[in-house]
Amino acid sequence: MSAHADTPAIPISFKRRAHDAVHDAQLRKNFRGAMDFLMAKRAAQFPDGDELERLRAFGNRVRARALSKLPDLLQRLEANLTRNGVKVHWAETVDEANAIVHQIVAAHEAKQVIKGKSMVSEEMEMNHYLEGHGVDCLESDMGEFIVQLGNEKPSHIIMPAIHLNAGQVASLFHDKLEVDYTEDVDRLIQIGRETLRRKFFEADIGVSGVNFAIAETGSLLLVENEGNGRMSTTVPPVHIAVTGIEKVVENLRDVVPLLSLLTRSATGQPITTYVNVISGPRKADELDGPQEVHLVLLDNGRSQAFADSELRQTLNCIRCGACMNHCPVYTRIGGHAYGTVYPGPIGKIVTPHMLGLEATRDLPSASSLCGACGEVCPVKIPIPAILRRLREENVRPPAAEPHHMRGQGSKYSRRERYTWKAWRTLNTSPRLYRLFGLAATRLSGLIPADIGPWTEHRSAPKPAARTLHELARDHLGED
Amino acid sequence: MSSPHSSVATPQATRLAPPLAGARNYPAQKPAEVYLFGTCVLDLFFPEAGMDAIRLLEREGIRVHFPQGQSCCGQPAYTSGYTDEAREVARAQLALFSHDWPVVVPSGSCAGMFRHHYAELFHDEPATLRQVEALAARTYELAEFLLEVCRIQLDDRGSPIKVALHTSCSARREMGTHVHGRSLLSQLGQVERVDHDHESECCGFGGTFCVRMPDISGAMVRDKTAALAGAGADAVVSADCGCLLNINGAFEKQQQSLRGEHLASFLLRRTGGKSDGVQS
Numbered sequence: 001m002s003a004h005a006d007t008p009a010i011p012i013s014f015k016r017r018a019h020d021a022v023h024d025a026q027l028r029k030n031f032r033g034a035m036d037f038l039m040a041k042r043a044a045q046f047p048d049g050d051e052l053e054r055l056r057a058f059g060n061r062v063r064a065r066a067l068s069k070l071p072d073l074l075q076r077l078e079a080n081l082t083r084n085g086v087k088v089h090w091a092e093t094v095d096e097a098n099a100i101v102h103q104i105v106a107a108h109e110a111k112q113v114i115k116g117k118s119m120v121s122e123e124m125e126m127n128h129y130l131e132g133h134g135v136d137c138l139e140s141d142m143g144e145f146i147v148q149l150g151n152e153k154p155s156h157i158i159m160p161a162i163h164l165n166a167g168q169v170a171s172l173f174h175d176k177l178e179v180d181y182t183e184d185v186d187r188l189i190q191i192g193r194e195t196l197r198r199k200f201f202e203a204d205i206g207v208s209g210v211n212f213a214i215a216e217t218g219s220l221l222l223v224e225n226e227g228n229g230r231m232s233t234t235v236p237p238v239h240i241a242v243t244g245i246e247k248v249v250e251n252l253r254d255v256v257p258l259l260s261l262l263t264r265s266a267t268g269q270p271i272t273t274y275v276n277v278i279s280g281p282r283k284a285d286e287l288d289g290p291q292e293v294h295l296v297l298l299d300n301g302r303s304q305a306f307a308d309s310e311l312r313q314t315l316n317c318i319r320c321g322a323c324m325n326h327c328p329v330y331t332r333i334g335g336h337a338y339g340t341v342y343p344g345p346i347g348k349i350v351t352p353h354m355l356g357l358e359a360t361r362d363l364p365s366a367s368s369l370c371g372a373c374g375e376v377c378p379v380k381i382p383i384p385a386i387l388r389r390l391r392e393e394n395v396r397p398p399a400a401e402p403h404h405m406r407g408q409g410s411k412y413s414r415r416e417r418y419t420w421k422a423w424r425t426l427n428t429s430p431r432l433y434r435l436f437g438l439a440a441t442r443l444s445g446l447i448p449a450d451i452g453p454w455t456e457h458r459s460a461p462k463p464a465a466r467t468l469h470e471l472a473r474d475h476l477g478e479d
Numbered sequence: 480m481s482s483p484h485s486s487v488a489t490p491q492a493t494r495l496a497p498p499l500a501g502a503r504n505y506p507a508q509k510p511a512e513v514y515l516f517g518t519c520v521l522d523l524f525f526p527e528a529g530m531d532a533i534r535l536l537e538r539e540g541i542r543v544h545f546p547q548g549q550s551c552c553g554q555p556a557y558t559s560g561y562t563d564e565a566r567e568v569a570r571a572q573l574a575l576f577s578h579d580w581p582v583v584v585p586s587g588s589c590a591g592m593f594r595h596h597y598a599e600l601f602h603d604e605p606a607t608l609r610q611v612e613a614l615a616a617r618t619y620e621l622a623e624f625l626l627e628v629c630r631i632q633l634d635d636r637g638s639p640i641k642v643a644l645h646t647s648c649s650a651r652r653e654m655g656t657h658v659h660g661r662s663l664l665s666q667l668g669q670v671e672r673v674d675h676d677h678e679s680e681c682c683g684f685g686g687t688f689c690v691r692m693p694d695i696s697g698a699m700v701r702d703k704t705a706a707l708a709g710a711g712a713d714a715v716v717s718a719d720c721g722c723l724l725n726i727n728g729a730f731e732k733q734q735q736s737l738r739g740e741h742l743a744s745f746l747l748r749r750t751g752g753k754s755d756g757v758q759s
Contacts, residue, residue: 015694022698328681332698366692368685368699369558370648391560420556424564427519428571430548440523453693457700458728461524468517468526472545475533479544 014339014362021333027163031334034162038325041268042376058257060380063316066249070306073215073248074297080218084280086293097298098129101207101240104294105135108238110204114196116224116232117141118209119157119319120242120298122341123354126207138203140196140228142189149176155335157342158266158321163334196228206232206290210243211318212258213295216251219279220295223263223272230276239290241278245297246306246315258318261378266320301353301406308404310389314349316379321346323373323383329366338363345373349386357394357407364390365411437467505627506581512542513624514576516593518586519551520720521741528720528741531754532585532621535747539629543583546575552592557600558686566600573597573610581617583624585743587650587719590620595653620650622659622718622742635667637749642670643712645703645726645739647719648681656718660742664716667749675710677702684725700729708737715739 021027046052066073078088091097101124105113113135115121127137127148139148143160147153150172154160161169166183174181179191208229212221220241222229233239249255263269282289305311324330324344335343340351340360348363364387373383390405395416398409426432444463451460473479513536517529533543549572557565569592576582584590594615601607625631644664650656657679664672683689683699690696704726707715715737717723723739730737748754 015692018692019694022694028698328683328699329692329695332695364560365688366695368648368681368683368688368696370681370685371652372648372679372681375652388558388560391558392562393560395560417561420559420561420564423556424567427550427553427568430550430571433550434547437522453690454728455732456693457697457732458725459731461724461728463523464526466526468522468529468545469547469549471526471530472515472517472533473547475530476543476545479546 014337014366017337017339018333018366021337026165027334028332030163030165031331034159035325035331038159038268042265042322042325043268045264045268045270055257055261056378056380059261059318059378060316062249062254062257063318063379064313066254067246067306067312067315069250070245070248073250074245076215077213077218077248080215081220081280081295082218084218086218086220086280086295089294089296090299091296092299094124094298094300097124097242097296097300098126100294100296101126101242102130102133104238104240104292105130105133105205108204110238111135112199112203113137113205113207114199114203114232114236115139115141115144116206116208116222116229117144117160118207118242119154119341120209120244121207122154123244123298123300124242126242137207138196138199140200140226140232141224142192142226142228145192145196146172149173153336153341155343156321156324157319157344157346163336200228200231200235203232203236205238205240206234206236207240207242208233210241210247210295211262212255213243213248213297214250214252214255215248217279219277221255221259222276222278223259223274224276225267225269225273227274230274233276233278234289237290238292238294239278239281240294240296242296242298245299245302246317258379262318262320265322265376265378301355304405305350305353311353311386311404313381314346314353314386316381317346317350318379319346320378322376322378326372326376328368328370328372345383345387346381349381349383349390352390352405352407357390357405357410359407361394361407361410364394434467434469437469441465441467503627509539509541509629510581511540512544512578512580514578514580514582515543515545516549516552516572516582516584516589517545518584518589518720520724521586524724525720525741527754528743529585531741531747531752532583532743534752535621535625535631535743536583536629538752539625539631541629544578544580548575552589553600554589554592554596555686557592557596562600569597569600570607573607573614576614579613579617581619581624581628582614583619583621585621585718585741586721587620587647587654587656588721590618590623591649591653593618620654620656620659620718622656622663623654625746626659626662631663631666633663633666633746633750635669635749636751637667637669639669639671640714641673641712642714642716642745643673643675643707643710644742645675645678645682645707645715645717645719645722647684647717647722648679650719651679660716660718663742663746667746670749673710673712675712676706678706682722682725684721686721689725700725701733704729704733704735704737707739708735712737714745716742716745718742 089100139145146161155163170183210220263272281293305314323346330344340347352360367387369384371384393405394411396409440463521529536543553565553568597611601611644660646657682703683696717739726739744754
C-alpha cells in the first residue's frame with residue numbers, strides 16, 4: 001500500500017505502539033481516570049455555555065489578529081524586549097536554538113541548569129543536547145521531574161507524568177531517590193521539593209518556556225502552579241526563555257481572554273497559582289532577579305504553517321491540552337504512543353510542520369474525525385478540518401504543485417489512488433452503482449467471515465436481501 | 480502532583496454539545512413533497528430503515544421522491560483526503576434534486592456533508608456553489624425534519640421499554656441530532672431514555688479510520704458496546720448507519736444479543752406502523 005517503505009522510525013512504529021498501548025490495562029486505566037478528571041474540572045469552569053462560546057470566539061479573533069501581523073509583532077517584541085534589557089535570539093531550527101543556548105551556557109562556564117516546564121525545550125531536546133556538552137539539566141516542574149527521573153518523555157503537554165499513578169511514582173522515588181516507599185501524594189511531593197530546593201540555589205542558569213510574549217510591553221508571561229517557574233526565572237543569575245514565534249500577542253489586553261481560556265481549559269482553574277510577568281533583568285536598584293535574560297525565538301517549521309491560510313490556524317494554539325483531554329484516541333493510547341513531543345490532536349496537526357509529513361505520515365489518519373478536539377479548543381482551531389487537509393497533502397502526488405508541505409505525498413500510493421478512482425466511477429454512474437448494489441445483495445453469501453482489520457473486532461457486515469433503491473422503486477415507482 | 484488518580488463517574492454522560500452556531504429557521508408549513516437521500520450504507524445494509532423513514536414521512540401526508548440516480552454523498556473520499564474524487568461524486572448527487580423540495584437524509588453525517596462540506600468542495604466554482612448553498616439550506620436530517628418541519632406528534636402504542644440513544648459525533652456536532660433524537664423519544668410515553676457511560680464519546684467508526692487504525696478503533700467500539708450493554712437498556716437506537724454498522728458488528732462478534740436499530744424503524748414500530756422488516 002505504501003510507496004515509501006523506508007521512512008523513519010516514528011511512522012512505522014506508531015501502529016505498533018498504539019497496539020501495545022491499547023493492550024496495557026494499567027495505562028488505559030490511568031489515562032481514562034485522569035482524562036475524566038480533567039474533563040470534569042474544565043466543564044465545571046464553564047457552566048455558562050454562551051459565555052464559553054463568546055470567549056472562544058474572542059480568543060480566536062485575538063490569535064487571528066496576532067498572526068495576521070506576526071512579522072510586525074515579532075519586530076516590536078524584539079525592540080521592546082531589547083529596550084528592557086532582554087537579549088533576543090532567532091533560531092530557524094532546533095539545532096540553531098541549541099547552539100544559541102550553548103553559547104550562553106559556555107560564556108558563563110555554566111555546569112548546572114535548572115528548568116521550568118517548557119515544551120519548546122522538549123522540541124529542542126535541550127536536556128540531551130546540553131548533557132552531551134557536559135552540562136547537567138534538572139527539570140523542576142514536578143511532572144517533568146518525575147519523567148526525567150524515570151528516563152521517560154512527557155506524555156501530556158500540561159501534565160507530563162499523567163501516565164503514571166501514585167504507586168508507580170512511589171516505586172520510582174523509592175528506586176531512584178532511595179527514600180522509603182510511600183504512596184502518600186503529599187509526602188511524595190515534599191520529597192521532590194526537598195530535592196529541588198537545593199538545586200535552585202546551585203544552578204548557574206534557569207531555563208523556562210513562555211505562555212505569551214507581549215509585543216507592546218516587551219514582556220514574557222509564564223503561568224505555573226508550583227512556584228518552580230518563578231524560582232527558575234529569578235534565582236539563577238541567568239535566565240534563558242525559549243519559545244515558538246507564534247506565542248506573540250499584541251498587547252496586555254489581549255492576554256486577558258487568552259489567560260482565562262488557557263487556565264480554565266487546561267487544568268480547570270480560574271487562574272494558576274503563579275502568573276509571572278518577566279520584563280527584563282534585575283535593575284540597578286533591585287535586590288533580586290537574574291542579571292541576564294535571554295529569549296530564544298524558535299521557528300522549527302512554524303513558518304510553513306504560517307504561509308497557508310488554513311494551516312496557519314494551527315498556530316492559534318495556546319497549548320492548553322484540552323484537545324488531548326477530550327480525545328477518544330489519546331485516552332486509549334496515551335501520549336507516548338504518538339512518538340512525538342506534542343501528542344494528541346494538536347500534536348497531529350503541528351508536528352508535520354516540525355518533522356515533515358514523511359516522519360508523521362500515520363498521525364493524520366489516527367483520528368475518527370469525531371470533532372471533540374475542535375469543540376473544546378479555546379481558540380477554535382478547526383482541528384478535524386486541518387486533519388482532513390493533512391490527509392489530502394499526504395496522498396497528493398509527491399511532485400504536484402503547489403507544494404504546501406515538506407513531505408507532501410508521503411502516503412501516496414497508486415493502488416490506493418486507483419481504488420478511489422474506481423469508487424468515483426461507481427458512484428457517478430447510476431447504472432453501475434445499481435448493478436453493484438444488486439451484486440452485493442445477491443452475492444452477500446460470498447463475503448468472507450474474515451475481512452481484515454474490520455473483523456478483528458466485529459462480525460462481517462451482511463448486505464440486505466434487496467437494496468433501498470429496489471424497495472423504494474417498488475413502493476414509489478421510478479423517480 | 481501530575482497524576483490525578485481519582486476518577487469522576489462519567490463526566491460526559493449527559494453533556495450536550497454547545498448550541499449550534501446560528502439557530503436554523505424552519506419553514507412555517509410542512510411541504511407537500513420531499514426528496515429522500517438514502518445514503519450508501521443504508522442502501523446496502525439498512526434498507527428497511529430507509530423504507531421506514533419513507534413510511535413515517537408518508538404518514539405525515541408528504542409525498543416522497545427517491546431519485547434512483549443517487550449513490551453516495553462523497554464523504555468516504557472526502558475524509559480520506561481524496562478531494563477531487565469526492566467532488567465528482569458530490570456533483571453527481573447535486574444533479575438529482577432539480578425541484579426545490581426539501582432533501583431529507585436518514586443519516587446525520589451524510590446530511591452534514593450536504594449542509595457543511597459541499598461548500599468547501601465547490602468553493603472556487605461560483606455557479607455550482609450557489610446550487611450547493613441552495614441544497615444545504617433545504618437539507619434536513621430525518622429526526623430534525625420530523626420534529627422541526629413536520630412538527631410530528633408521536634402516539635406511543637408500545638409497552639414500557641428502556642432505550643439508549645447513540646448519536647454520531649459529526650452529526651451531533653454539525654446537525655444537533657442528539658437534541659432532535661432525544662426530543663422525539665421523549666414524545667413516546669412508555670419509552671424511558673437511559674444515559675450510557677461516556678455517551679458523547681465516539682464509537683470508533685470514523686469511516687476509513689476503523690480499518691486504518693484497527694487497534695484504536697477496536698478499543699473504542701469495545702468501550703462503546705460495553706457502555707451500551709451496561710446502561711440497562713432494552714434497546715439501542717441511532718440515526719447514523721455508519722455507527723450502527725460498527726456497533727452491531729461488535730455486538731455480534733462479542734456474541735451479545737443487543738443490537739442497535741435505526742431511529743426511523745423504532746419510531747414507526749412504537750407508533751403502530753408496520754416496519755418494513757426486510758431484514759431482521
